[in-house]
Amino acid sequence: MDVQALIEKAKTTPLTSEEHAVVFKYLQQELERVKKEKPEEYHQLLKALYVATVSLNNDLKRILAS
Amino acid sequence: MGEYCGTMTSTEDFIARRSPHLENVAGAISELEQAVGAEMGELGQNLEALQEKSPSDLTEEKLYKKMEELEAAGVRFLEVAETLAQEGDRMDEKIKALLRFWRDATIMVGSFGVAGVAADFNSWAIPFMTVVGGMGVMSGASILYSISRTINAVKTYTEGVRARVQFYRAERIENSLNKEQ
Numbered sequence: 394m395d396v397q398a399l400i401e402k403a404k405t406t407p408l409t410s411e412e413h414a415v416v417f418k419y420l421q422q423e424l425e426r427v428k429k430e431k432p433e434e435y436h437q438l439l440k441a442l443y444v445a446t447v448s449l450n451n452d453l454k455r456i457l458a459s
Numbered sequence: 460m461g462e463y464c465g466t467m468t469s470t471e472d473f474i475a476r477r478s479p480h481l482e483n484v485a486g487a488i489s490e491l492e493q494a495v496g497a498e499m500g501e502l503g504q505n506l507e508a509l510q511e512k513s514p515s516d517l518t519e520e521k522l523y524k525k526m527e528e529l530e531a532a533g534v535r536f537l538e539v540a541e542t543l544a545q546e547g548d549r550m551d552e553k554i555k556a557l558l559r560f561w562r563d564a565t566i567m568v569g570s571f572g573v574a575g576v577a578a579d580f581n582s583w584a585i586p587f588m589t590v591v592g593g594m595g596v597m598s599g600a601s602i603l604y605s606i607s608r609t610i611n612a613v614k615t616y617t618e619g620v621r622a623r624v625q626f627y628r629a630e631r632i633e634n635s636l637n638k639e640q
Contacts, residue, residue: 400560420557420603427551432488434550439491441543442603446498453505456528459521 523624543603561603 396419399412408416428435486494543558550558 400556403560403563416557416560417603420561423551423553423557427554428488431551434554436488436491438543438550438554439488439495443491443495443498445543446495446502450498450502450505453502457505457508459524459528 558603 394412394415396416399408399416402408402412403416424435424438427438541562543561
């Protein structure tokens with residue numbers, strides 16, 4: 394499957410699990426590349442992801458407790 | 460899931476707004492990856508617990524409250540997607556395109572088939588998150604993928620709660636009509 398075509402498709406149509414997996418595998422490779430070539434950018438992204446994860450966890454814990 | 464709008468412009472703004480106590484997020488890349496991995500493991504466990512909590516066990520009043528909370532959480536999740544897409548604006552061109560894909564795909568979640576999403580999520584996403592998180596190893600891509608699946612799971616649960624609320628409403632109207640007759 395063509396990754397660029399899938400990225401375009403995602404703007405208007407939900408992707409299947411298989412299609413998601415293809416794009417995320419590509420994302421994985423690209424992030425690995427950025428991690429090596431541009432560590433500062435990757436570090437910034439990781440910080441945002443960390444806060445996002447903590448926020449999601451806090452939301453879920455609160456909902457579970459209610 | 461509600462209306463979403465993204466207005467933040469940087470990681471620092473996002474951190475200050477969402478988690479003031481984490482304002483000084485520091486650490487090397489490997490440390491942050493491990494920290495996110497640990498959080499993801501916990502997130503997987505919380506999702507398992509959420510799935511096991513049946514809407515049918517709750518009273519109508521609690522269901523209304525829960526539905527509101529879940530929908531608010533859904534909007535906050537979309538805010539995360541928007542923030543990361545904006546973060547991509549300062550990054551590599553390919554990463555920028557991919558993060559925008561992730562945001563678009565996340566917004567698309569609302570039109571997924573509920574049953575299909577539930578089956579897909581239960582089959583592998585929770586074990587994946589729990590195992591990978593438990594190992595303390597999580598790359599940026601797998602975090603994004605897991606967050607997408609989290610949104611799917613919350614969406615599925617919200618639909619279940621909403622269906623239950625609609626059932627209560629229908630039952631109440633029917634009872635009211637019966638009394639009038």
